[in-house]
Amino acid sequence: MAVVRLEQIYPLPGKQLAALYNKYKNAVWYWVQEEPLNMGAASFLQMNLKHINYGIIGRKASASTASGFMKVHKAEQEEIVNTAFTI
Numbered sequence: 001m002a003v004v005r006l007e008q009i010y011p012l013p014g015k016q017l018a019a020l021y022n023k024y025k026n027a028v029w030y031w032v033q034e035e036p037l038n039m040g041a042a043s044f045l046q047m048n049l050k051h052i053n054y055g056i057i058g059r060k061a062s063a064s065t066a067s068g069f070m071k072v073h074k075a076e077q078e079e080i081v082n083t084a085f086t087i
Contacts, residue, residue, distance in 0.1 A: 001085070002027065009041050012048050021052050029054035032084045034077065036062040057083050 002024055006013075021029070031054055033040040038061040046056075059076050067073055 006041075009044060012045075017049070017052065028087075030084065030087065031056045031058075032080065033058040034080060035065065036060060038062070039065060057087075 004020060006017075029052060031042055031045055033042055033056075035042075036059040037043075037056060040058065042056050042058060057080055059080070067076065
């Protein structure tokens with residue numbers, strides 16, 4: 001498993017991402033974010049990172065950035081982390 005932290009999404013570091021993609025060409029790639037799928041960087045990357053095949057892991061799309069309930073938030077957070085490291 002390799003974890004890549006993307007510090008900058010604009011301008012998108014295309015050359016560096018392409019080099020990593022070539023280095024790990026046999027890997028299955030995922031974008032992991034804590035925000036709901038309709039927030040955060042996921043939608044931007046889907047529009048601008050078309051040359052890399054990857055999946056997305058995050059909270060389901062929502063009108064709110066958080067559920068408002070700590071118990072629900074913790075369960076969602078645990079699901080994101082567990083999915084990212086066990087997929």
